[in-house]
Amino acid sequence: GCPSAYISLTDVVDGTEITLQFVNVSKNKVLFGSALKLSGKDRLATVEIVAPLPPLRRFVGEAGTYSFDVVWNGEILGSHRLVVQEEVANPEN
Numbered sequence: 001g002c003p004s005a006y007i008s009l010t011d012v013v014d015g016t017e018i019t020l021q022f023v024n025v026s027k028n029k030v031l032f033g034s035a036l037k038l039s040g041k042d043r044l045a046t047v048e049i050v051a052p053l054p055p056l057r058r059f060v061g062e063a064g065t066y067s068f069d070v071v072w073n074g075e076i077l078g079s080h081r082l083v084v085q086e087e088v089a090n091p092e093n
Contacts (some may be wrong), residue, residue: 003056006051007070009077010041019071020051025081026064061082 005020019032027081029054032054058065070078 003053005051005053005068007050007051007078009038009047009049010045011043011068012038012047013043014039014041019079021057021069021071022053022059023067023069024064025067031059031066047088 005017007020009018015031016038017035018038019033019035022031023029024025034051036049036051038049059093063084065081065083067079069076
């Protein structure tokens, strides 16, 4: 199945736009991004988002470090890193 990202934010002003992006950290290259417009009536409330993601195999072509970044106004609010390694065949099989 397709992965998804869970994002939880507080102190959100109604209409704020953030971007969820997937980055090849080794090459400092954004592989894809998705803009999200947030709504909330109460800045003290928590805004929770479950954002569907495309299959990551389309974007991960090599071993390296990748990250999901939540960006607002050019600043990274949060990040989660992934380390992708090449699969090593088991010579006993």
